[in-house]
Amino acid sequence: MMGFLSTLKYRRPAYVNKKQFLSSRQESESSDASLKSGQLGSSSGIPEALTFDRIISGGTCPPCTVRDFMNYLLYIEHSAENLQFFLWYRDYTKRFDEADTLDAKLSPEWTQAMEDESTVKIRKDAVEKMRREPKAVSIFKGTDFEKGAVDVVIENGDPFLTPPSTPNTKIAPSLLSGSQASSYRSQSRDAFSAASATQPFTIQPFRAEIDRVIATYIAEDAPRQLNLSSREQKGVIQALAYTTHPSAFRTIARSIEATLRRQAHPNFIRWTICNGNPARVTFALSLGVGTILSATAGAIVLTLSSAARGWRALFAIGWVLGIATLIAARKGMCVVLHGLHHRQVRPWELFFDSATSLCDESESEPELGGQRGSRDAKGNNNNNNSFDSFGSDSNSYEDEPWVVRYERRGLLRKVFDREVWIREPALRRIQDVIFVQALLGALVGAGLLTGVFVSLPAGRFF
Template sequence: MSILFYRRPNYVARPTGPLNQADCQKYVERTRNNKNAIPPELCFERIISNKAMPEKPCSLEDFMDYLIYIEHDAENLQFYLWLQDYTRRFNATKVAEKVLSPEWKSNELPLPPSNTSDAGAMRPDHSAFLELTDIPRTSKVSIADHQSIVSSTIFTVKSHSEQALGAHSQTGLKWEPFTVQPFRAEIGKVISHYLAPGSPRELNLSHRDRNAILHALQHTTHPSAFTIVANIVELTLRGQSHPNFIRWSICNGNKPRVIFVRTVGISNVLLGFLIAGSLSLSRLSRWYRLCASLAWFVGFSILIAAYKGLCVIMHKARVRNLKPWEQDEEDSTYPHDQALSISDLERPETMKSRRARSMDSFGTTNTFSDDSWVSKYKHKSLFRKVFDRTVWMQDDALRLLQEKIVLQSNLWALIVTLPLTALFVALPAGGLF
């Protein structure tokens, strides 16, 4: 795309109601529109795999911070990361265990009627598993007997935790107290954290999709039971959260700094008009009016770049403002340019605990009102916020995007400045003083 018409990724707003598969399909087209605005080095796959400059500011942890503190929608990424890990672990289990949780298909039988035995509805089908065993089968031994033998001789019976059972009762489903399906206890934790109404990290799902997922999980622990929610979460992350994150990451200054820079840009533009107007009314040579072009060019360049969240001075210095939560992570024993590149073992305890809390699949609710940085940043003076601490810009791919925006700002400033300068130079002298 031409430098002159380069645009940051478009901001994608979230729908007001629960997400469904039809709404998420709209993100696909928006993702195509942002294809040229996001370089391959910052694509969704690289950020999720933490290959996009793992230090700052486009690492997986930064993506998580953005979703927690800016978009307030981190449960999608937390669930997505858990499901990826769960799928790998499930596929790595023994065949004899996986066969107890067959793949779920969307056209499976509906929920059993209310008068059906709950235990019968929830008991997995072991007939396929029995084909893999050497347990003798005669006409006098029923399938139920074989299930009992399998459960008592091969598998360790696991019960759901009290938290999971409470979540199951909230969803209105009846669950067996014991199961031989692999990862059944972990599935119970997922339901209590992400799917049950009022859960700590409740996903924004429609009532219909939620019931379909819970119905699938009622019968199997196979990853395919999460197909509906997996599609919704991935489309939301790819088409909405990821482009917004890249758009936000391009900004190298905090909000007070950007507002200050915009004010400086407007002041330079007004100064240019003041110089050009004063010289036009004087008896001086009209060529003196060319001095206004410098103020106009600098003002428009700063103003256009600041409109896109960039401070030109900080860009030239190759630094960016520290985020408020990053400032609380810094250890005073380390220099500012090294504080964010130290290893996890050397990081302050507040930083490690916050990272562990956000990256934990079964952590607490994603709130930050009690974090120490909130109060510290709130009580900072406006002057300190404008001239806040900075850190070295580490991601070269992100810096190239900033270079495009700065060059684009200079070109547009030149396009606006030239006709303005020509207009004022062509005006006749006023001769007032």
């Protein structure tokens, strides 16, 4: 009984605002336990079966797989670069540790002491820059920000830039064309110069791949630039000028992982609980409100008439249906879809991304496919382009064919878009709990309304 009651107290993971999280990330990272679990105190609505580690390791079913997580970051949160870099870094660390070559000794570990020394140097350079530019100091003079002026100069990067997708880590850097390798090397050299770092030894292991990482994720105006502050950016470039050891990424890797675990992951679970698209949820909200108003109008008419009071209790059925539909829709769920344990397909899953499939929808019903490749009979996406670790393009998708086609789709058609089975048991259990909560809330609300109307004396106006 206690277990049932505790289940009914379930609350979806609270929405974590990206900007607020980034501004307070350093404070939130003080709790190592929450980082490992993939949860925040405010995101306790994530069951053990849907933790960050479980999703990344491939232990979940659609729509909660790492592919679905990547699509969410790409199309909804616009921060796919974080997961792309995280997956690359994890793979790179494994490959570096397994590399049994003599040149590995040329890339020693970047220790914490070295990192602290680099941070001090960056701060000193910022102070010198302010001294050379007295106008910058005068802006803060006499204000509460005077003491923090150095930090303002250091943290002058835009923390909300949105980077693109990742290249394929299975493609060895040595297989790059000469012009590509030269371009990445040139961009990385520019980054080292901008950070006042010494140009590195090119004979270090994985140096070509590191040049590509810098050009893709770290350099200014990189196509998939990570949300790094100026201090973080300069710090990692200083480290990479010294070594290609994975420890050179220690600070930013920890920062990116914290963002994924504590901000993106809870929001992804919250979003996945919704089984309908915005048009369907809006339709469900309208239907719930309309049902409640209709039942109430009917009860008012009977109250004003000379009919027996007992007939007014019949409208409790309408109130239960309307309130339950309204409560569920407020949480992004359609009760009809839930009854079937279905969800509507996402817009990017509706169309192929190949020339042969871009046919008129009136000619043939498009298969259920992903924007970056089709899905097989089991619903798995067969294309891994969004998991590429490197690329010269950004993660933008506005020019993809499905965007225009979906915008042209009629409102009624969006409301009744195709549905697929929800295969993840943990997600179905969460939706079951939310439905029961909505039903109990409806019973209470309908009971109160029924009691009020039944207790009123008949108006006998007709």
